[in-house]
Amino acid sequence: MDALSEAFRLIITLDADLFEILWLSIRVSLSALAISAVIGLPLGTWLAIAKFPGRKFFILLLNALMGMPPVVVGLIVYLLLSRSGPLGWLGLLYTPSAMIIAQVVLITPIIAALSNQVIEHLHQEYSDTFYSMGITGSRALMAYLVDARYALTTCILAGFGRAIAEVGAVIIVGGNIDHLTRVMTTAIALETSKGNLTLALGLGVVLLTLSLLVNALVIGVREYAAKRQYA
Amino acid sequence: MPNALLPICISDLGLIKGDRPVLQGVNLRINEPGITVVMGPNGAGKTMFLRCLHGLITPDQGLITLGSLTVAGSRDEQAMVFQQPVLLRRTVLQNLAFAAPWIAKTDPRRLIQALESVNLDDRADQPARMLSGGEQQRLALARALLSEPALLLLDEATASLDPASVLLIESLVKVQSARGAKVILVSHDQSQARRLADEIVFISNGRVAEQSPADQFFTAPQTPMAKAYLAGEILF
Numbered sequence A: 001m002d003a004l005s006e007a008f009r010l011i012i013t014l015d016a017d018l019f020e021i022l023w024l025s026i027r028v029s030l031s032a033l034a035i036s037a038v039i040g041l042p043l044g045t046w047l048a049i050a051k052f053p054g055r056k057f058f059i060l061l062l063n064a065l066m067g068m069p070p071v072v073v074g075l076i077v078y079l080l081l082s083r084s085g086p087l088g089w090l091g092l093l094y095t096p097s098a099m100i101i102a103q104v105v106l107i108t109p110i111i112a113a114l115s116n117q118v119i120e121h122l123h124q125e126y127s128d129t130f131y132s133m134g135i136t137g138s139r140a141l142m143a144y145l146v147d148a149r150y151a152l153t154t155c156i157l158a159g160f161g162r163a164i165a166e167v168g169a170v171i172i173v174g175g176n177i178d179h180l181t182r183v184m185t186t187a188i189a190l191e192t193s194k195g196n197l198t199l200a201l202g203l204g205v206v207l208l209t210l211s212l213l214v215n216a217l218v219i220g221v222r223e224y225a226a227k228r229q230y231a
Numbered sequence B: 001m002p003n004a005l006l007p008i009c010i011s012d013l014g015l016i017k018g019d020r021p022v023l024q025g026v027n028l029r030i031n032e033p034g035i036t037v038v039m040g041p042n043g044a045g046k047t048m049f050l051r052c053l054h055g056l057i058t059p060d061q062g063l064i065t066l067g068s069l070t071v072a073g074s075r076d077e078q079a080m081v082f083q084q085p086v087l088l089r090r091t092v093l094q095n096l097a098f099a100a101p102w103i104a105k106t107d108p109r110r111l112i113q114a115l116e117s118v119n120l121d122d123r124a125d126q127p128a129r130m131l132s133g134g135e136q137q138r139l140a141l142a143r144a145l146l147s148e149p150a151l152l153l154l155d156e157a158t159a160s161l162d163p164a165s166v167l168l169i170e171s172l173v174k175v176q177s178a179r180g181a182k183v184i185l186v187s188h189d190q191s192q193a194r195r196l197a198d199e200i201v202f203i204s205n206g207r208v209a210e211q212s213p214a215d216q217f218f219t220a221p222q223t224p225m226a227k228a229y230l231a232g233e234i235l236f
Helices: A001-014 A015-051 A055-066 A070-081 A096-133 A139-145 A149-164 A168-174 A184-194 A197-227 B046-054 B091-098 B101-104 B109-117 B135-146 B162-178 B190-196 B214-219 B223-228
Strands: B008-017 B018-030 B034-039 B062-064 B078-081 B150-153 B183-188 B199-204 B207-213
Touching: A001 A197, A015 A055, A015 A096, A015 A149, A015 A184, A015 A197, A055 A096, A070 A096, A070 A168, A096 A139, A096 A149, A096 B091, A139 A149, A139 B018, A139 B223, A149 A197, A149 B034, A149 B183, A168 A184, A168 B162, A168 B223, A184 A197, A197 B008, B018 B046, B018 B207, B034 B162, B034 B190, B046 B078, B046 B183, B078 B135, B078 B183, B091 B101, B091 B109, B091 B135, B109 B135, B135 B162, B150 B162, B162 B183, B162 B190, B190 B214, B199 B214, B199 B223, B207 B214
Parallel strands: B034 B183, B034 B199, B078 B150, B150 B183
Antiparallel strands: B008 B018, B008 B062, B199 B207
């Protein structure tokens, strides 16, 4: 109980260490999310509407990648960015950029696969009408993205939820360095192992609150869309 | 001005779905402008015939030409209104703007006029999918007419709509015909066919059983199937 009340005190008094970690976590996850959305949304949409041999295999692959273990992603990104790796010359290992790359690899398949399902459903509904109206190519792709905007927002929020709560990959490529690459999840793991439950609990409360906010936002977006028949 | 998509010539059209022939040996020539109503029992192949004409389905055999054009070549000159209108998840006005961005850019007033023509101008900013079924179909028709198509296809477009919407859609269809567009309409509704049709094409079991002027079809149908259909017998 003492640790929990101390954790709330850290939050209420805007503890510098806690908010530095929180800010880095949000910065890394939002950056990864932006990059993943730019890649994942058009990719998922294109796979839903394009016709080419092997399309189903790519969708299968995307769905399989959704469940990729974060530590494996961390290991792969580590090998790529390590000094002897093919991208070692970039000098990104143990920096927030490396963490962003790892999170991009993790959540791009999630956003792409979920958006693929959303757009496939919409494509079944729209395809005859679009054909009739002569809407093809990039115009169709943009139209699907715009019309599925609320459903896609929930896909993006799912990606954010995964990114902010992820620990395995970022600890490998970020190294959990104080004031440089320490994010909420890695800090919780470290502080718990050190027995410093106060900061770990404080961060845990913030992480849970963030998760609740994201889920509330998902429900809010869904309800708004349903009310306007935009779902 | 003569309609560039006439005559519509269909020769030996065949379509198989699964292992069942849906259309077989359809031969038809539509020379005249005006309104052709395609009638026939359920499952006769009327909708598939219309979809082949519009290019939504590639037939397994046969040839369709529209004037000097193929189906693919005539796509920009055609418009189709489906039984279930599919509207974008946007406002009423945005639905029209999406269909004709060039009009939205150069002459947005025309979009409002299009809405006025279907009595939806006061709904311009509402989400399109919150309209009633009849209003949605009116919007779908307004959208189809923006490109001033030379060939307008309607697949049971007024089925289960309120009488006011049916009346409005029929009046717009007549306006299109008077403008010179060729209208081909699939309908089960004999009263509607009597009101609109210049010509009837009667399809039964995937074949054209009869093609005749509307007056003649309703007064002296040439085939037993058409006679039975007009008498209200259940055909399958």
